[in-house]
């Protein structure tokens with residue numbers, strides 16, 4: 378499968394950059410195309426259907442993804458200090474824990490059932506971030522060792538996502554990719570914490586109604602299209618620069 382960069386065009390009017398995603402150097406070449414423009418950033422990386430759904434009929438994003446989408450996901454992960462997800466993604470997707478990457482899971486309930494791992498991971502590899510009351514349940518339900526990061530709850534076991542990101546940065550993660558789900562992505566956008574949205578559009582109509590950036594209205598904000606890749610199966614991969622990041626104290 379070939380990924381082609383259609384925006385920006387090559388400066389000399391030559392052929393568009395193309396990458397065979399099965400080639401041994403594909404991951405490194407895709408990573409070059411996703412090089413961030415600053416040393417500290419927060420990216421969203423998500424996939425949706427043409428009719429705007431973040432999940433297919435099986436209730437997960439699996440049927441929207443593809444080999445090149447996974448190659449892009451791997452390349453973005455390789456540029457990141459940490460992958461961040463909401464607990465519902467872990468439960469719904471029967472999430473396979475990254476084996477070589479730090480992961481943070483945000484939870485209010487502490488229910489982390491459903492995750493899978495190829496092997497037990499060291500406890501500093503996984504951060505579970507939640508109110509103190511969630512720790513016992515997390516220890517009962519999670520598949521491997523982890524470090525619990527307790528933060529004050531705002532109400533009903535919900536955390537302030539700005540405090541979550543600050544806590545992750547304090548733990549050595551200036552470069553963060555949030556891979557969803559929509560509820561968590563939306564809170565990060567509403568808090569103006571997101572620098573860039575990496576969004577795959579999968580060439581499918583799935584008939585669902587589960588918007589990839591959440592259901593609540595967002596403040597109006599202009600985005601800049603930094604890059605557009607297309608693969609030969611028709612998926613498109615956009616890098617939308619959001620900028621205007623709010624400083625984190």
Ligand SMILES: NC(=O)c1ccc[n+]([C@@H]2O[C@H](COP(=O)([O-])OP(=O)(O)OC[C@H]3O[C@@H](n4cnc5c(N)ncnc54)[C@H](OP(=O)(O)O)[C@@H]3O)[C@@H](O)[C@H]2O)c1
Nearest residue numbers: 423424437463464465466484485486536557558559560561
């Ligand atoms: N298309 C894609 O790219 C993509 C990516 C990821 C997921 N998905 C799909 O999206 C669905 C899951 O996404 P989702 O939006 O429903 O859920 P989500 O954002 O993955 O997780 C929501 C959960 O995260 C925890 N959480 C989020 N914000 C929190 C806060 N401020 N304080 C405390 N806890 C917080 C809570 O966990 P507790 O319930 O434990 O309290 C909450 O219920 C699944 O169907 C999955 O397959 C699609």
